[in-house]
Amino acid sequence: MRNALYCCDNPIDGATNMSLLDIFLDKVTEADLNNLISTCVPESPTIDYKRDTYGNSEGDKREFLADVSSFANTIGGDIVIGIDEAGGLPTAVKPLTGDIDAEVRRLESIALSGIEPRLTNLRIRSVPVAGGHAIIVRVPRSFVPPHRVIAQNSNRFYARAGTKKYEPNVEQLRHLFTDAPHVLERIRSFQADRLVKITVGETPTPLGPLGKVVLHVIPLPSFADGRMADIVSQLAKGGHVPCPLDEVGFSSNYAVNLDGYLSYSVGPPGARLAYAQFFRNGAIEGVGELRSDDNVNSCFITRDLTNLIMSRVRLYLDVLRAYDLGLPVYIFLSLCNATRVVYRYADASGVGCHDSRPLSREIVSVPEIYIDDFNVDVIDVMRPAFTTLWNAVGFLSCNRYDDLARWKSSNPYALTW
Structure with a gap:
């Protein structure tokens, strides 16, 4: 030999x-x-x-x-x-x-x-x-x-x-300049299709009909070359697992399905549910039910929503890096079944609370966030997404940031403070 x-x-x-x-x-x-x-x-x-x-x-x-x-x-x-x-x-x-x-x-x-x-x-x-x-x-x-x-x-x-x-040559350069936007359109199409499916109840684990927060973290390379990550076998070896978009903190179960790998929260009857779907193309989809007092209207609260999103964006980016799925990454923040979703905020006295006007549309999706470094400052890059969501309920900005765009909590990734 x-x-x-x-x-x-x-x-x-x-x-x-x-x-x-x-x-x-x-x-x-x-x-x-x-x-x-x-x-x-x-x-x-x-x-x-x-x-x-x-x-x-x-x-x-x-x-x-x-x-x-x-x-x-x-x-x-x-x-x-x-x-x-x-x-x-x-x-x-x-x-x-x-x-x-x-x-x-x-x-x-x-x-x-x-x-x-x-x-x-x-x-x-x-x-x-x-x-x-x-x-x-x-x-x-x-x-x-x-x-x-x-x-x-x-x-x-x-x-x-x-x-x-x-x-x-010139023609080949023209192709290089125009190819990247086509890939982004494929990502946007995938994300839009997922939002429609979530809204009509086609989710990998059953969720209720009320408002939901949705987070997509999608690596562009897999949509450019059609790669399918072997996430199932890697996870079987003890790899990183994307946790459900669950602000309550229930325990999770795990399952393999047609789309890839699923983790979903397990709570008592009537509890708010959540899941994270790790698709074979490398995309991660986190979905969580918003709180509701009457099973008709849903609401989100500044601290709970922003802490949850910050912690999961950081986690999902770490998962993508662990599987070497490449950069850049696009982050999408959305709400589904949002027609009767309101923003709940404290009044000036700090004793009572008020609800904003309802969003009055089934799907609310803010412009995507572009990430070209896994070590980004998540607080900074997510600010435009939060600002747009708060604009949608009639506020100039998200009140977790001060007038200098600085985060108001010393521990932004914790679920409580």
């Missing part, structure tokens, strides 16, 4: 479809790199091998930026630095030595300053191998293309076809 450090004479069947992209970047090991060699995985639109790291001359930097932007402008991929190749086939691991952390930071700095618009989800990681390290530059497909190389005033665009990068 051939040594793993030497490539076989011909790629095995299916090798051209293999890559590192199916492995979470933080989980890639030396064994995975050797597997590329032993199974003769050739260079392709999603993988490129480099024996040596990029130099520090201006030409070397431009070459690195061209490689990175070509992946971002096409379908994404990995640049594996520290693997020798011959004719596009990997032949041996050639470990990099020296200060590997400094080299990772150098490459990150070059990419940060040399590509426009900036690639916010580019990741570069070193992998320990015998004798040193390899470096993987993971370039996700961009959904705000095209990106251009601006180092040394080059102002050039690149894309990738097969194993080579090229400069797209």
